[in-house]
Amino acid sequence: KLSQRLQYIMEQIPAGSRLADIGSDHGLLPVAAVRSGRVPQAVAGEVNDGPLRAAQKQVAEAGLADRIMVRKGDGLAVIKAHEVDVITIAGMGGALIASILDQGKDKLASVKQLVLQPNVGEDILRRWLIEHQWVLTGEHIMEEDGKIYEILTAIPASESPFKQDELYRPWELPGSSLVLTRDWLMQLGPLLVKKPNKVFFRKWKLEIRKLQDVMAQVSRSEQESAQHKQEQLRKQIEQLEEVL
């Protein structure tokens, strides 16, 4: 059975899409997507031999070798231009996901949707998206087995009814004097922050605690910047919780 995380990612794929899942590991996502009839075919990309073999095995055992192409290669190198409509990249750091997209830019022309699940460094990914004319259409935060995950979906700016910049316009919290700057929106997530759930608050309270730990460990000058950041974060989260 698919984890809730992978299930949610799968549900963001528009029915009938041609899918590439990059860094597929066991190939669980493409197998579930094809088996359920959501997508007719898929590419599973893997750069490492162990996961590649695991994906091949999974696909063979599911009897889907004619519809899921397991390919070895770095990032988007495994797909041809115009071969897929949707790309999923999950379970890696945001910086790695951004670099995979950046190095594969020539493959993105036909892609209508990205579904991305960075484990960390979500702000780096949001920055890459806005700088490369991708508009966030969805942000979801969820917890499973004690881990917190963010799932971002994006479409090309040319297909979007609104401009990405609107999402990151500094946002004055209703009923408060606090203004969330563009930088903070990049960190917190412009869509998440406007509709925060319990998991969102749990994540950022944990982050505040981590910053407190950092302060306990680092030198005095570093401490000042960590303290400043923690103070800002605490204010924002407290006020968010109060007014929303």
Ligand code: SAM
């Ligand atoms: N996507 C699956 C998921 O979310 O459950 C697997 C996540 S697993 C933690 C990350 C996978 O990405 C590993 O199997 C790793 O080999 C693969 N990977 C890392 N860098 C990659 C790259 N540049 N291109 C393709 N795959 C990569």
